[in-house]
Amino acid sequence: MNDDLQGEVTRGARALVVYPHMRASARGSAELDPEARLEEAKGLALAIGLVIAEAQVIPIREPRPGTLFGEGQILNISTACELHEAELIVVDGSLSAIQQRNLEEKLKRKVIDRTGLILEIFGERAATAEGRLQVELAHLDYQAGRLVRSWTHLERQRGGFGFLGGPGETQIEADRRMIRDRMGRIRRELEQVRRTRGLHRDRREKAPWPVVALVGYTNAGKSTLFNRLTGAGVFAQDLLFATLDPTMRAIRLPGVEKAILSDTVGFISDLPTQLVAAFRATLEEVTAADVILHVRDIANPDTESQKRQVLGVLSDLGVIPDGEAELDPEADPEEPIPIIEVWNKWDLLEAEQDELLRETMAHRDGETIVPVSALTGEGCENLLEVVGHQLNAGAKTYEFVLPAADGQRIAYLHARGEVLSEEPAGEGEQGPLMRISVRLSERELGRFRAL
Structure with a gap:
């Protein structure tokens, strides 16, 4: 050849x-x-x-x-x-x-x-050190199975030593060994990245800021929406896989002092198995989110098929329950992460499509759907209100007596809950105490108790 x-x-x-x-x-x-x-x-x-x-x-x-x-x-x-x-x-x-x-x-x-x-x-789009490592690992995994066609010297052998030595290590064996060694080093580096990312995620869970993750099929408009909501300058173009590395920015929401918005890699049908494994750490950000915004290109004729692909990936990550999986009766059931469907590119719809989809939304009980145009900004204010309401949904009133010097936990209650009253509660072993009445969601209550 x-x-x-x-x-x-x-x-x-x-x-x-x-x-x-x-x-x-x-x-x-x-x-x-x-x-x-x-x-x-x-x-x-x-x-x-x-x-x-x-x-x-x-x-x-x-x-x-x-x-x-x-x-x-x-x-x-x-x-x-x-x-x-x-x-x-x-x-x-x-x-x-x-x-x-x-x-x-x-x-x-x-x-x-x-x-x-x-x-x-x-390989062309990865911008961070982690992204480049993940791409290189996927490339090597793909190349390892194609040495039969990727090299021109496969029939040569490296000679052995001495008269009784065999023909030596064939070039293809040496190349495979070199690829395996390099993949091993990259996996170790990525494991360190995952540990660091896990530590950062643990810190965020303890920090007084909820995380909102954008997910969706590639080219659904996630990065354009991200830029619209945050004012950031993330690369957003009408291209598949315009975003590969996770990006986070702070945003303000109604009823929420501060939240973190996370943009993620786009999903796609038949994603190569090498990339499913290599980019798992990137997608793990979604598993730590408080709310997921599933951004859909509602003007695309195959939007329903794309939705199934995205939900399949979320199921694989354990974000949403797998309908076919058997539940462990002894396991503690974890509250699923709420998902809001964002029907993007509404400005591209014809009048008949607009009317039909609005009728569809009216009959989708139990689902939260927000029509928007990330390009024009239409519906984005409403989206922020819906997200803020979702973060505060299911909140109940609790009363805590805390040391006045416990700034971290008091700050958490102010940032993640709705403080109804705060007053002195006498003296304790660690000094003055404060009685705080606050509305918290079950998720925030669990995180508060873990502090």
């Missing part, structure tokens, strides 16, 4: 994007509409700076073990590449190392699958 097929994906390269649409029985799971999935694949390619020469859905009846596509389909792909002068082929699906190598040999062009493409995007 030509060495020029081994290079990195080049920005500005002309790409043929193909989505291999398999029957539901072959995939074993629900998926986006084929045309919507093709549009998403084009968005991924554009996010890495590729030029879309042509895009097409290719139906797959039975996947071929060696090439995925049939011979006739490969010929059609080759013809399309010649016709549209495409130098790169993006397959919006998972390719084995053998399939990728065989396709490159038959098509005489570089082939990249969905996993490789997303890894390229993540």
Whole structure:
């Protein structure tokens, strides 16, 4: 195979994007509409700076073990590449190392699958040291299974010593060992990052500020909403995976002195398994939130499918209960984190869609839904009021007698609760006491008692 097929994906390269649409029985799971999935694949390619020469859905009846596509389909792909002068082929699906190598040999062009493409995007966008470590780990994990196609010297061997020595360690074995060693070092570094993040999270739980996390399908408008609510300048663009590293800013809410708003990486269907594991620490921020804002691109025709993908990830993280999981009767049931659905991009709706969705909202009992346009600011003030109300929901009145010198706990009650009265309560072993009557939610009460 030509060495020029081994290079990195080049920005500005002309790409043929193909989505291999398999029957539901072959995939074993629900998926986006084929045309919507093709549009998403084009968005991924554009996010890495590729030029879309042509895009097409290719139906797959039975996947071929060696090439995925049939011979006739490969010929059609080759013809399309010649016709549209495409130098790169993006397959919006998972390719084995053998399939990728065989396709490159038959098509005489570089082939990249969905996993490789997303890894390229993540590698370019990761801004923090943690993000770069996570991306490198995912890259190495992906590369380890593709040494068969990624290196040109695999048939060579390093010679042994002495007359009785064997042929020595093959180059592929040495490369795999080097990758394993490097992955081990990165995992140790990431474990330290997780411990540090855990300490910071523990401090935040003890600090008098609730955390509100933005989650949603990629390109749903989370970062635009984040900037609108906080006045921050976080990178926000009409691109898939515009945000990769978690960002936090302080905001003011009605009835809440101060809260922390956290922007997170966008979810996507068929996220590569390497990235699910590598970015778990980033998504763990969501598990420590007091309220989750599920931002949805309500103007997208596949918004319901995208919602299912997001809820599936939240279920995997343990944020929401898994309907199929069995509950441990001896375990202490933990109060689920409340989720507010933010129907974003409302300004893009036609009048008929607007009316239909408002009728839908009226019949969604038990759910909190707020329509907004992060771009224009419409509905954002209402969203802040709803979040503030949610943080104070279920609050009850409690009375505490605390040492006047216990500034941390007194400050916590003032910041996280509604102090109704505060008066001297005599003397105690540690000096003057204060009697404080305060309204607190169950969640805040638990955190207060843990201080």
